Amino acid sequence: MSESTTYECMKYRNEGINRALEALRNGKMIQIYDSDTREGETDLVIPAKAVTYKDVKWMRKDAGGLICVAVDPVASKQLRLPLMADIVREASKTSESLGDVVEKDGDLKYDSHSSFSIWVNHRDTRTGIPDLERALTIRKIGEITEKSLSGDGVRFGNEFRTPGHVALLRAAERLLDERMGQTELSVALARMAGITPAMVVCEMLDDENGKALSKENSKEYGKEHGLVFLEGQEIVEAYLQWTGARC
Template sequence: MEQSLERINTALVSLRKGKMVILVDEEAANNEAHLILPAEKVSSKAINFMSTEAKGLICLALDPNKVESLKLPLMSSSSHSKTAFTLSIDKKEIKTGSSAQDRAETIKTAIHPKASPHDLVTPGHIFPLKASQNGVLEKRTPSDAAVDLMNIAKMDRSSVICQILNNDGELTNQEELKFFSRKHHIPILNIKDIIHYRLYYEALLEIKNEKQLDTAFGPFTCLTYADKITKNEHFALIKGKIKNGCLLRIHQGCLEGDVFLSKSCHCKKNLHDSLNALSKENSGILFYHPEPITKDRCQHSNLKISYYALASQLLKQFDVTAVHVLMTHLHEVNSLKSFGISVLSKTKLEP
Protein backbone atom coordinates (compact mmCIF):
# COMPACT_ATOMS: atom_id res chain seq x y z
CA MET A 1 0.00 0.00 0.00
CA GLU A 2 2.87 2.40 0.73
CA GLN A 3 4.12 2.49 -2.87
CA SER A 4 0.58 2.76 -4.20
CA LEU A 5 -0.19 5.63 -1.83
CA GLU A 6 3.06 7.36 -2.80
CA ARG A 7 2.11 7.18 -6.50
CA ILE A 8 -1.37 8.52 -5.72
CA ASN A 9 0.04 11.43 -3.70
CA THR A 10 2.54 12.30 -6.45
CA ALA A 11 -0.30 12.33 -8.97
CA LEU A 12 -2.49 14.49 -6.72
CA VAL A 13 0.27 17.09 -6.32
CA SER A 14 0.64 17.32 -10.10
CA LEU A 15 -3.10 17.53 -10.75
CA ARG A 16 -3.68 20.26 -8.17
CA LYS A 17 -0.94 22.29 -9.86
CA GLY A 18 -2.72 21.95 -13.18
CA LYS A 19 -0.23 19.44 -14.53
CA MET A 20 -0.88 16.16 -16.31
CA VAL A 21 -0.61 12.56 -15.17
CA ILE A 22 -0.10 9.42 -17.25
CA LEU A 23 -2.71 6.76 -16.50
CA VAL A 24 -1.99 3.11 -17.31
CA ASP A 25 -3.62 -0.24 -16.60
CA GLU A 26 -1.04 -2.99 -16.27
CA GLU A 27 -3.78 -5.63 -16.40
CA ALA A 28 -5.04 -4.45 -19.81
CA ALA A 29 -3.92 -6.55 -22.75
CA ASN A 30 -3.36 -3.65 -25.15
CA ASN A 31 -0.90 -1.50 -23.14
CA GLU A 32 -3.11 1.58 -23.38
CA ALA A 33 -1.83 4.74 -21.72
CA HIS A 34 -3.64 8.06 -21.37
CA LEU A 35 -2.76 11.61 -20.44
CA ILE A 36 -5.22 13.06 -17.97
CA LEU A 37 -5.65 16.66 -16.84
CA PRO A 38 -8.20 18.23 -14.48
CA ALA A 39 -10.80 19.76 -16.78
CA GLU A 40 -10.93 22.83 -14.55
CA LYS A 41 -7.25 23.44 -15.41
CA VAL A 42 -7.66 23.10 -19.19
CA SER A 43 -5.98 25.59 -21.52
CA SER A 44 -5.24 25.90 -25.22
CA LYS A 45 -1.62 25.07 -24.39
CA ALA A 46 -2.65 21.80 -22.72
CA ILE A 47 -4.92 20.84 -25.62
CA ASN A 48 -2.15 21.58 -28.11
CA PHE A 49 0.30 19.44 -26.09
CA MET A 50 -2.13 16.53 -26.12
CA SER A 51 -2.64 16.92 -29.87
CA THR A 52 1.04 17.13 -30.79
CA GLU A 53 2.71 14.94 -28.16
CA ALA A 54 0.10 12.34 -27.14
CA LYS A 55 -1.56 12.33 -30.58
CA GLY A 56 -4.70 10.47 -29.50
CA LEU A 57 -8.35 11.46 -29.48
CA ILE A 58 -9.02 14.23 -26.95
CA CYS A 59 -12.00 13.34 -24.76
CA LEU A 60 -13.76 14.74 -21.70
CA ALA A 61 -14.50 12.26 -18.91
CA LEU A 62 -17.63 13.30 -16.98
CA ASP A 63 -19.46 11.85 -14.02
CA PRO A 64 -22.93 10.49 -14.86
CA ASN A 65 -24.75 13.32 -13.10
CA LYS A 66 -23.03 15.88 -15.34
CA VAL A 67 -23.86 13.88 -18.46
CA GLU A 68 -27.49 13.78 -17.36
CA SER A 69 -27.64 17.51 -16.61
CA LEU A 70 -26.24 18.29 -20.07
CA LYS A 71 -28.67 15.77 -21.61
CA LEU A 72 -25.89 14.17 -23.65
CA PRO A 73 -27.16 11.01 -25.38
CA LEU A 74 -24.87 8.01 -25.53
CA MET A 75 -23.58 6.91 -28.91
CA SER A 76 -24.96 3.58 -30.06
CA SER A 77 -22.19 1.00 -30.00
CA SER A 78 -21.64 -2.42 -31.51
CA SER A 79 -18.11 -2.73 -30.10
CA HIS A 80 -17.01 -4.61 -26.99
CA SER A 81 -15.48 -1.48 -25.46
CA LYS A 82 -16.59 -0.60 -21.93
CA THR A 83 -16.06 3.10 -22.65
CA ALA A 84 -19.36 5.01 -22.85
CA PHE A 85 -19.09 7.74 -25.50
CA THR A 86 -21.77 10.41 -25.77
CA LEU A 87 -22.37 12.50 -28.87
CA SER A 88 -19.44 14.83 -29.50
CA ILE A 89 -19.86 18.49 -28.56
CA ASP A 90 -18.79 22.05 -29.34
CA LYS A 91 -19.51 25.26 -27.50
CA LYS A 92 -22.48 27.00 -29.08
CA GLU A 93 -21.58 29.78 -31.54
CA ILE A 94 -17.86 29.01 -31.39
CA LYS A 95 -15.70 29.48 -34.51
CA THR A 96 -14.66 26.18 -36.10
CA GLY A 97 -14.46 24.21 -32.86
CA SER A 98 -11.31 22.44 -34.01
CA SER A 99 -8.57 24.80 -32.77
CA ALA A 100 -6.87 24.21 -29.43
CA GLN A 101 -8.44 27.40 -28.11
CA ASP A 102 -11.92 26.40 -29.30
CA ARG A 103 -11.67 22.94 -27.77
CA ALA A 104 -10.48 24.37 -24.46
CA GLU A 105 -13.44 26.77 -24.51
CA THR A 106 -15.83 23.91 -25.22
CA ILE A 107 -14.50 21.98 -22.22
CA LYS A 108 -14.75 25.02 -19.94
CA THR A 109 -18.32 25.57 -21.04
CA ALA A 110 -19.34 21.94 -20.55
CA ILE A 111 -17.97 21.65 -17.01
CA HIS A 112 -19.31 25.00 -15.78
CA PRO A 113 -21.61 24.42 -12.77
CA LYS A 114 -24.42 26.32 -14.50
CA ALA A 115 -23.91 24.76 -17.92
CA SER A 116 -27.07 23.66 -19.72
CA PRO A 117 -27.77 21.69 -22.91
CA HIS A 118 -28.42 25.02 -24.67
CA ASP A 119 -24.74 25.99 -24.24
CA LEU A 120 -23.56 23.14 -26.47
CA VAL A 121 -24.13 21.82 -29.96
CA THR A 122 -23.62 18.36 -31.46
CA PRO A 123 -21.70 16.96 -33.22
CA GLY A 124 -18.46 18.66 -32.29
CA HIS A 125 -14.75 18.28 -31.67
CA ILE A 126 -14.75 17.16 -28.01
CA PHE A 127 -15.81 13.62 -27.17
CA PRO A 128 -17.43 13.26 -23.72
CA LEU A 129 -17.11 9.94 -21.90
CA LYS A 130 -19.67 8.94 -19.27
CA ALA A 131 -18.11 7.43 -16.15
CA SER A 132 -19.92 4.83 -14.06
CA GLN A 133 -21.81 5.79 -10.91
CA ASN A 134 -19.34 3.81 -8.80
CA GLY A 135 -16.25 4.57 -10.88
CA VAL A 136 -13.43 2.02 -11.01
CA LEU A 137 -15.18 -0.15 -8.43
CA GLU A 138 -17.81 -0.75 -11.11
CA LYS A 139 -15.88 -0.46 -14.38
CA ARG A 140 -12.11 -0.52 -14.83
CA THR A 141 -11.77 2.09 -17.58
CA PRO A 142 -9.48 5.13 -17.98
CA SER A 143 -12.46 7.49 -17.94
CA ASP A 144 -13.75 6.01 -14.66
CA ALA A 145 -10.25 6.18 -13.17
CA ALA A 146 -9.80 9.80 -14.28
CA VAL A 147 -13.10 10.93 -12.73
CA ASP A 148 -12.35 9.01 -9.51
CA LEU A 149 -8.91 10.61 -9.30
CA MET A 150 -10.38 14.11 -9.64
CA ASN A 151 -12.77 13.26 -6.82
CA ILE A 152 -9.90 12.05 -4.63
CA ALA A 153 -8.07 15.31 -5.42
CA LYS A 154 -11.23 17.20 -4.33
CA MET A 155 -11.42 18.90 -7.71
CA ASP A 156 -14.21 19.15 -10.27
CA ARG A 157 -15.15 15.58 -11.22
CA SER A 158 -14.26 16.09 -14.89
CA SER A 159 -11.05 15.23 -16.69
CA VAL A 160 -9.55 15.85 -20.10
CA ILE A 161 -8.19 12.53 -21.32
CA CYS A 162 -6.12 11.63 -24.37
CA GLN A 163 -4.61 8.33 -25.46
CA ILE A 164 -0.83 8.33 -25.92
CA LEU A 165 0.48 7.11 -29.27
CA ASN A 166 4.05 6.71 -30.48
CA ASN A 167 5.61 8.41 -33.50
CA ASP A 168 4.19 5.73 -35.79
CA GLY A 169 0.67 6.35 -34.50
CA GLU A 170 0.57 3.04 -32.64
CA LEU A 171 0.01 2.35 -28.93
CA THR A 172 3.14 2.98 -26.88
CA ASN A 173 5.05 0.09 -25.36
CA GLN A 174 6.46 0.25 -21.83
CA GLU A 175 9.85 1.62 -22.86
CA GLU A 176 8.31 4.32 -25.06
CA LEU A 177 5.97 5.29 -22.24
CA LYS A 178 8.80 5.53 -19.70
CA PHE A 179 10.73 7.74 -22.14
CA PHE A 180 7.65 9.93 -22.64
CA SER A 181 7.28 10.25 -18.86
CA ARG A 182 10.93 11.22 -18.35
CA LYS A 183 11.00 13.61 -21.31
CA HIS A 184 7.96 15.58 -20.16
CA HIS A 185 8.35 15.06 -16.39
CA ILE A 186 4.89 13.51 -16.08
CA PRO A 187 4.28 10.91 -13.33
CA ILE A 188 2.76 7.52 -14.14
CA LEU A 189 -0.18 6.16 -12.16
CA ASN A 190 -1.77 2.74 -12.46
CA ILE A 191 -5.53 2.25 -12.36
CA LYS A 192 -5.01 -0.45 -9.71
CA ASP A 193 -3.59 2.25 -7.42
CA ILE A 194 -6.88 4.15 -7.61
CA ILE A 195 -8.88 0.97 -6.99
CA HIS A 196 -6.72 0.10 -3.99
CA TYR A 197 -6.96 3.65 -2.60
CA ARG A 198 -10.75 3.63 -2.75
CA LEU A 199 -11.03 0.17 -1.21
CA TYR A 200 -8.63 1.19 1.55
CA TYR A 201 -10.27 4.49 2.53
CA GLU A 202 -13.94 4.34 1.55
CA ALA A 203 -16.47 2.74 3.90
CA LEU A 204 -18.31 0.25 1.72
CA LEU A 205 -20.02 -2.01 4.28
CA GLU A 206 -23.24 -1.26 6.11
CA ILE A 207 -24.83 -3.59 8.67
CA LYS A 208 -28.27 -4.96 7.80
CA ASN A 209 -29.01 -7.46 10.55
CA GLU A 210 -27.63 -9.04 13.71
CA LYS A 211 -28.79 -12.24 15.36
CA GLN A 212 -27.58 -15.04 17.61
CA LEU A 213 -26.89 -18.30 15.81
CA ASP A 214 -26.66 -21.69 17.53
CA THR A 215 -24.52 -23.96 15.35
CA ALA A 216 -23.06 -27.45 15.55
CA PHE A 217 -19.83 -25.70 16.55
CA GLY A 218 -21.42 -23.64 19.30
CA PRO A 219 -23.06 -20.21 19.53
CA PHE A 220 -22.01 -17.34 17.26
CA THR A 221 -23.23 -13.82 16.61
CA CYS A 222 -24.17 -13.51 12.94
CA LEU A 223 -23.88 -10.08 11.35
CA THR A 224 -25.30 -9.47 7.87
CA TYR A 225 -23.65 -6.72 5.83
CA ALA A 226 -24.29 -5.30 2.38
CA ASP A 227 -21.64 -3.60 0.31
CA LYS A 228 -22.65 -0.29 -1.23
CA ILE A 229 -21.32 -1.08 -4.69
CA THR A 230 -22.91 -4.41 -5.65
CA LYS A 231 -25.52 -4.50 -2.85
CA ASN A 232 -24.41 -8.10 -2.26
CA GLU A 233 -24.73 -9.50 1.24
CA HIS A 234 -21.79 -10.75 3.29
CA PHE A 235 -21.86 -12.49 6.65
CA ALA A 236 -19.66 -12.39 9.71
CA LEU A 237 -19.84 -15.16 12.32
CA ILE A 238 -18.36 -13.77 15.52
CA LYS A 239 -17.13 -15.63 18.59
CA GLY A 240 -16.71 -13.60 21.77
CA LYS A 241 -15.60 -9.98 21.74
CA ILE A 242 -13.67 -8.95 18.64
CA LYS A 243 -10.34 -7.36 19.51
CA ASN A 244 -6.76 -7.10 18.31
CA GLY A 245 -5.18 -10.54 18.11
CA CYS A 246 -8.43 -12.33 17.28
CA LEU A 247 -8.55 -15.32 14.94
CA LEU A 248 -9.73 -14.54 11.39
CA ARG A 249 -10.92 -16.71 8.55
CA ILE A 250 -12.11 -15.31 5.20
CA HIS A 251 -14.21 -17.95 3.45
CA GLN A 252 -15.41 -17.70 -0.13
CA GLY A 253 -18.86 -19.24 -0.22
CA CYS A 254 -19.29 -22.38 -2.29
CA LEU A 255 -22.82 -23.61 -2.92
CA GLU A 256 -21.57 -26.95 -4.24
CA GLY A 257 -19.27 -27.66 -1.32
CA ASP A 258 -20.79 -25.79 1.64
CA VAL A 259 -24.41 -26.75 0.93
CA PHE A 260 -24.47 -29.75 -1.41
CA LEU A 261 -21.32 -31.36 0.03
CA SER A 262 -19.58 -31.75 -3.32
CA LYS A 263 -16.58 -34.08 -3.28
CA SER A 264 -14.80 -32.10 -5.99
CA CYS A 265 -13.58 -29.34 -3.64
CA HIS A 266 -12.38 -28.82 -0.06
CA CYS A 267 -14.72 -25.91 0.69
CA LYS A 268 -16.96 -27.73 3.18
CA LYS A 269 -13.99 -29.14 5.10
CA ASN A 270 -12.29 -25.73 5.19
CA LEU A 271 -15.48 -24.12 6.48
CA HIS A 272 -16.04 -26.76 9.17
CA ASP A 273 -12.40 -26.73 10.25
CA SER A 274 -12.54 -22.94 10.50
CA LEU A 275 -15.70 -22.92 12.61
CA ASN A 276 -14.27 -25.62 14.84
CA ALA A 277 -11.10 -23.59 15.38
CA LEU A 278 -13.09 -20.42 16.08
CA SER A 279 -15.29 -22.23 18.61
CA LYS A 280 -12.20 -22.87 20.74
CA GLU A 281 -11.18 -19.19 20.79
CA ASN A 282 -12.26 -16.36 23.07
CA SER A 283 -12.21 -13.93 20.14
CA GLY A 284 -12.66 -14.84 16.49
CA ILE A 285 -14.46 -13.97 13.27
CA LEU A 286 -15.33 -15.80 10.07
CA PHE A 287 -16.07 -13.50 7.14
CA TYR A 288 -18.30 -15.42 4.73
CA HIS A 289 -18.59 -14.16 1.17
CA PRO A 290 -21.38 -15.94 -0.75
CA GLU A 291 -20.84 -16.35 -4.47
CA PRO A 292 -23.10 -17.69 -7.22
CA ILE A 293 -22.17 -21.03 -8.69
CA THR A 294 -20.19 -20.87 -11.95
CA LYS A 295 -18.32 -23.40 -14.04
CA ASP A 296 -15.26 -24.77 -12.24
CA ARG A 297 -15.67 -22.11 -9.55
CA CYS A 298 -14.52 -24.45 -6.80
CA GLN A 299 -11.20 -25.05 -8.50
CA HIS A 300 -10.11 -21.53 -7.57
CA SER A 301 -6.52 -20.73 -6.65
CA ASN A 302 -7.17 -17.07 -5.90
CA LEU A 303 -9.92 -14.98 -4.37
CA LYS A 304 -10.81 -11.51 -5.53
CA ILE A 305 -8.89 -8.83 -3.70
CA SER A 306 -12.16 -7.07 -2.85
CA TYR A 307 -12.98 -9.88 -0.40
CA TYR A 308 -9.99 -8.85 1.65
CA ALA A 309 -10.78 -5.17 1.32
CA LEU A 310 -14.28 -5.79 2.69
CA ALA A 311 -12.99 -8.07 5.45
CA SER A 312 -10.41 -5.42 6.39
CA GLN A 313 -13.13 -2.78 6.54
CA LEU A 314 -15.16 -5.02 8.82
CA LEU A 315 -12.19 -5.51 11.14
CA LYS A 316 -11.57 -1.77 11.27
CA GLN A 317 -15.19 -1.26 12.36
CA PHE A 318 -14.16 -3.20 15.47
CA ASP A 319 -10.90 -1.19 15.74
CA VAL A 320 -8.95 -4.34 14.89
CA THR A 321 -5.66 -3.88 13.04
CA ALA A 322 -3.85 -7.15 13.91
CA VAL A 323 -5.09 -10.74 13.59
CA HIS A 324 -4.12 -14.40 13.56
CA VAL A 325 -5.16 -15.91 10.22
CA LEU A 326 -6.55 -19.26 9.13
CA MET A 327 -5.67 -19.43 5.44
CA THR A 328 -5.66 -21.62 2.36
CA HIS A 329 -3.36 -19.44 0.23
CA LEU A 330 -0.38 -17.26 1.10
CA HIS A 331 -1.71 -14.30 -0.88
CA GLU A 332 -4.48 -13.95 1.72
CA VAL A 333 -1.87 -12.67 4.17
CA ASN A 334 -0.37 -10.24 1.66
CA SER A 335 -3.80 -8.93 0.70
CA LEU A 336 -4.74 -8.24 4.32
CA LYS A 337 -1.44 -6.44 4.89
CA SER A 338 -2.05 -4.26 1.84
CA PHE A 339 -5.27 -3.04 3.45
CA GLY A 340 -3.64 -2.13 6.75
CA ILE A 341 -4.20 -5.33 8.74
CA SER A 342 -1.14 -6.83 10.43
CA VAL A 343 -0.89 -10.62 10.48
CA LEU A 344 0.47 -11.89 13.80
CA SER A 345 0.52 -15.55 12.72
CA LYS A 346 -0.83 -17.73 9.96
CA THR A 347 -2.16 -21.28 10.08
CA LYS A 348 -2.73 -23.16 6.83
CA LEU A 349 -5.93 -25.17 6.54
CA GLU A 350 -5.17 -28.66 5.30
CA PRO A 351 -7.27 -30.01 2.41
Protein backbone atom coordinates (compact mmCIF):
# COMPACT_ATOMS: atom_id res chain seq x y z
CA MET A 1 0.00 0.00 0.00
CA SER A 2 1.23 3.49 -0.80
CA GLU A 3 2.64 5.47 2.11
CA SER A 4 0.32 8.28 1.09
CA THR A 5 -2.70 6.11 1.92
CA THR A 6 -4.37 7.49 5.01
CA TYR A 7 -6.59 5.41 7.25
CA GLU A 8 -9.26 8.10 7.45
CA CYS A 9 -9.87 7.97 3.71
CA MET A 10 -10.66 4.25 3.71
CA LYS A 11 -14.30 3.20 3.71
CA TYR A 12 -15.18 -0.42 3.23
CA ARG A 13 -18.09 -2.03 1.47
CA ASN A 14 -18.69 -4.04 4.64
CA GLU A 15 -20.12 -1.73 7.29
CA GLY A 16 -19.18 -4.22 10.00
CA ILE A 17 -15.53 -3.69 9.09
CA ASN A 18 -15.92 0.08 9.38
CA ARG A 19 -17.54 -0.26 12.81
CA ALA A 20 -14.90 -2.73 13.99
CA LEU A 21 -12.03 -0.45 12.93
CA GLU A 22 -13.63 2.49 14.71
CA ALA A 23 -14.08 0.40 17.85
CA LEU A 24 -10.43 -0.68 17.77
CA ARG A 25 -9.23 2.91 17.27
CA ASN A 26 -11.18 3.74 20.44
CA GLY A 27 -9.61 0.85 22.36
CA LYS A 28 -12.81 -1.19 22.44
CA MET A 29 -13.40 -4.95 22.33
CA ILE A 30 -14.69 -6.73 19.22
CA GLN A 31 -15.29 -10.38 18.25
CA ILE A 32 -13.60 -12.36 15.47
CA TYR A 33 -14.77 -15.78 14.27
CA ASP A 34 -12.10 -17.45 12.15
CA SER A 35 -14.07 -19.89 9.95
CA ASP A 36 -16.15 -23.05 10.00
CA THR A 37 -13.32 -24.97 8.36
CA ARG A 38 -10.54 -23.81 10.69
CA GLU A 39 -10.73 -23.66 14.50
CA GLY A 40 -14.40 -22.69 14.41
CA GLU A 41 -13.84 -20.35 17.35
CA THR A 42 -14.80 -16.80 18.26
CA ASP A 43 -12.23 -14.67 20.07
CA LEU A 44 -12.66 -11.50 22.07
CA VAL A 45 -10.14 -9.06 20.58
CA ILE A 46 -8.82 -5.72 21.84
CA PRO A 47 -5.70 -3.59 21.21
CA ALA A 48 -2.93 -4.46 23.67
CA LYS A 49 -2.14 -0.81 24.44
CA ALA A 50 -5.75 -0.22 25.56
CA VAL A 51 -6.07 -3.13 27.99
CA THR A 52 -7.04 -2.54 31.62
CA TYR A 53 -7.38 -5.06 34.41
CA LYS A 54 -11.15 -4.93 33.84
CA ASP A 55 -10.61 -6.16 30.26
CA VAL A 56 -8.47 -9.05 31.54
CA LYS A 57 -11.22 -9.93 34.03
CA TRP A 58 -13.80 -9.74 31.23
CA MET A 59 -11.83 -12.11 29.03
CA ARG A 60 -11.04 -14.70 31.68
CA LYS A 61 -14.59 -14.75 33.08
CA ASP A 62 -16.75 -14.39 29.96
CA ALA A 63 -14.45 -15.88 27.32
CA GLY A 64 -12.46 -18.36 29.39
CA GLY A 65 -9.82 -19.24 26.81
CA LEU A 66 -6.13 -18.39 26.74
CA ILE A 67 -5.33 -14.67 26.90
CA CYS A 68 -2.61 -14.07 24.29
CA VAL A 69 -1.03 -11.11 22.53
CA ALA A 70 -0.62 -11.34 18.76
CA VAL A 71 2.39 -9.32 17.53
CA ASP A 72 3.01 -7.93 14.06
CA PRO A 73 5.56 -9.96 12.04
CA VAL A 74 7.87 -6.99 11.43
CA ALA A 75 7.93 -6.14 15.12
CA SER A 76 8.35 -9.81 16.04
CA LYS A 77 11.47 -9.98 13.88
CA GLN A 78 12.89 -6.74 15.26
CA LEU A 79 12.21 -7.89 18.84
CA ARG A 80 13.68 -11.30 17.99
CA LEU A 81 10.65 -13.21 19.22
CA PRO A 82 11.14 -16.90 18.44
CA LEU A 83 8.50 -19.48 17.67
CA MET A 84 8.09 -21.86 20.60
CA ALA A 85 8.29 -24.87 18.27
CA ASP A 86 11.73 -23.69 17.13
CA ILE A 87 12.91 -23.28 20.73
CA VAL A 88 11.81 -26.80 21.62
CA ARG A 89 13.24 -28.19 18.39
CA GLU A 90 16.63 -26.67 19.22
CA ALA A 91 16.45 -27.90 22.80
CA SER A 92 15.56 -31.38 21.56
CA LYS A 93 19.10 -31.70 20.24
CA THR A 94 20.17 -32.34 23.84
CA SER A 95 16.90 -33.84 25.12
CA GLU A 96 15.40 -36.83 23.35
CA SER A 97 12.11 -36.46 25.23
CA LEU A 98 11.60 -32.96 23.80
CA GLY A 99 12.18 -34.33 20.33
CA ASP A 100 9.20 -36.60 20.85
CA VAL A 101 6.79 -33.77 21.64
CA VAL A 102 7.92 -30.89 19.41
CA GLU A 103 5.39 -29.86 16.76
CA LYS A 104 5.76 -31.68 13.45
CA ASP A 105 4.13 -31.39 10.04
CA GLY A 106 0.61 -32.75 10.18
CA ASP A 107 0.31 -32.46 13.97
CA LEU A 108 -2.28 -29.68 13.87
CA LYS A 109 -5.76 -30.44 12.58
CA TYR A 110 -6.51 -26.79 11.78
CA ASP A 111 -3.27 -25.35 10.34
CA SER A 112 0.27 -26.09 9.21
CA HIS A 113 1.93 -24.59 12.30
CA SER A 114 1.25 -22.84 15.58
CA SER A 115 2.00 -19.15 16.10
CA PHE A 116 3.03 -19.51 19.76
CA SER A 117 6.15 -17.67 20.84
CA ILE A 118 7.32 -17.29 24.45
CA TRP A 119 5.33 -16.57 27.63
CA VAL A 120 6.35 -13.42 29.49
CA ASN A 121 5.84 -11.19 32.52
CA HIS A 122 6.85 -7.55 32.61
CA ARG A 123 9.74 -6.95 34.99
CA ASP A 124 7.62 -4.57 37.09
CA THR A 125 5.24 -7.38 38.04
CA ARG A 126 5.56 -9.65 41.07
CA THR A 127 3.94 -13.00 40.21
CA GLY A 128 2.51 -11.76 36.91
CA ILE A 129 -0.84 -13.56 37.18
CA PRO A 130 -3.30 -11.08 38.81
CA ASP A 131 -5.47 -9.15 36.38
CA LEU A 132 -3.67 -5.89 37.20
CA GLU A 133 -0.27 -7.42 36.50
CA ARG A 134 -1.31 -9.21 33.32
CA ALA A 135 -2.83 -5.96 32.07
CA LEU A 136 0.48 -4.18 32.73
CA THR A 137 2.43 -6.85 30.85
CA ILE A 138 0.00 -6.68 27.93
CA ARG A 139 0.13 -2.88 27.66
CA LYS A 140 3.92 -2.95 27.80
CA ILE A 141 3.96 -5.48 24.94
CA GLY A 142 1.88 -3.00 22.96
CA GLU A 143 4.28 -0.19 23.82
CA ILE A 144 7.43 -2.08 22.89
CA THR A 145 5.80 -3.20 19.64
CA GLU A 146 5.12 0.44 18.78
CA LYS A 147 8.68 1.46 19.69
CA SER A 148 10.20 -1.29 17.57
CA LEU A 149 8.16 -0.28 14.53
CA SER A 150 9.06 3.39 14.97
CA GLY A 151 12.75 2.54 14.71
CA ASP A 152 13.63 3.00 18.37
CA GLY A 153 16.38 0.71 19.50
CA VAL A 154 14.68 -1.52 22.07
CA ARG A 155 15.82 -4.70 23.77
CA PHE A 156 12.94 -7.01 24.68
CA GLY A 157 14.75 -8.59 27.62
CA ASN A 158 15.23 -5.23 29.32
CA GLU A 159 11.49 -5.11 30.03
CA PHE A 160 10.30 -8.71 30.05
CA ARG A 161 11.27 -12.06 31.50
CA THR A 162 10.24 -15.60 30.66
CA PRO A 163 8.61 -17.89 31.77
CA GLY A 164 5.60 -15.71 32.45
CA HIS A 165 1.83 -15.56 32.31
CA VAL A 166 1.11 -13.79 29.01
CA ALA A 167 1.47 -15.85 25.84
CA LEU A 168 2.94 -14.13 22.80
CA LEU A 169 1.83 -15.08 19.29
CA ARG A 170 4.05 -14.25 16.31
CA ALA A 171 2.02 -13.38 13.23
CA ALA A 172 3.03 -15.03 9.96
CA GLU A 173 5.43 -12.96 7.87
CA ARG A 174 2.98 -12.51 4.98
CA LEU A 175 -0.03 -12.25 7.28
CA LEU A 176 -3.27 -13.30 5.56
CA ASP A 177 -1.42 -14.34 2.41
CA GLU A 178 0.20 -17.07 4.49
CA ARG A 179 -2.08 -17.91 7.39
CA MET A 180 -5.62 -16.96 8.44
CA GLY A 181 -5.65 -17.60 12.17
CA GLN A 182 -6.88 -15.25 14.88
CA THR A 183 -3.29 -14.00 15.17
CA GLU A 184 -3.11 -12.81 11.56
CA LEU A 185 -6.74 -11.65 11.37
CA SER A 186 -6.37 -9.42 14.44
CA VAL A 187 -3.02 -7.96 13.35
CA ALA A 188 -4.39 -7.28 9.86
CA LEU A 189 -7.27 -5.33 11.42
CA ALA A 190 -4.82 -3.34 13.54
CA ARG A 191 -2.84 -2.38 10.45
CA MET A 192 -6.05 -1.37 8.68
CA ALA A 193 -7.12 0.71 11.70
CA GLY A 194 -3.76 2.46 11.84
CA ILE A 195 -3.13 1.40 15.44
CA THR A 196 -0.20 -0.42 17.04
CA PRO A 197 -0.38 -4.00 15.67
CA ALA A 198 -0.27 -5.85 18.98
CA MET A 199 -3.66 -7.40 19.68
CA VAL A 200 -5.06 -9.36 22.61
CA VAL A 201 -7.08 -12.44 21.62
CA CYS A 202 -8.99 -14.84 23.87
CA GLU A 203 -11.17 -17.76 22.78
CA MET A 204 -14.81 -17.87 23.89
CA LEU A 205 -15.67 -21.22 25.50
CA ASP A 206 -19.00 -22.83 26.32
CA ASP A 207 -19.61 -23.53 30.02
CA GLU A 208 -22.34 -26.05 29.23
CA ASN A 209 -20.76 -28.49 26.79
CA GLY A 210 -17.01 -28.00 27.27
CA LYS A 211 -16.49 -26.91 23.65
CA ALA A 212 -15.81 -23.63 21.89
CA LEU A 213 -18.79 -21.30 22.09
CA SER A 214 -20.83 -21.71 18.92
CA LYS A 215 -20.94 -18.96 16.31
CA GLU A 216 -24.64 -18.40 17.00
CA ASN A 217 -24.16 -18.06 20.76
CA SER A 218 -21.12 -15.84 20.21
CA LYS A 219 -23.18 -13.52 18.03
CA GLU A 220 -25.91 -13.41 20.66
CA TYR A 221 -23.35 -12.54 23.33
CA GLY A 222 -22.03 -9.79 21.07
CA LYS A 223 -25.48 -8.30 20.63
CA GLU A 224 -26.04 -8.30 24.38
CA HIS A 225 -22.74 -6.51 24.99
CA GLY A 226 -22.69 -4.18 21.98
CA LEU A 227 -19.72 -5.86 20.27
CA VAL A 228 -18.98 -5.89 16.55
CA PHE A 229 -18.84 -9.49 15.26
CA LEU A 230 -16.66 -10.23 12.23
CA GLU A 231 -15.99 -13.43 10.33
CA GLY A 232 -12.52 -14.18 9.03
CA GLN A 233 -13.54 -14.01 5.39
CA GLU A 234 -14.91 -10.49 5.87
CA ILE A 235 -11.52 -9.41 7.18
CA VAL A 236 -9.68 -11.12 4.33
CA GLU A 237 -11.80 -9.30 1.73
CA ALA A 238 -11.38 -5.92 3.43
CA TYR A 239 -7.63 -6.48 3.81
CA LEU A 240 -7.36 -7.10 0.06
CA GLN A 241 -9.15 -3.81 -0.51
CA TRP A 242 -6.81 -2.05 1.95
CA THR A 243 -3.61 -3.43 0.43
CA GLY A 244 -4.70 -2.26 -3.00
CA ALA A 245 -5.95 1.15 -1.85
CA ARG A 246 -4.75 4.43 -3.30
CA CYS A 247 -6.24 7.46 -1.52
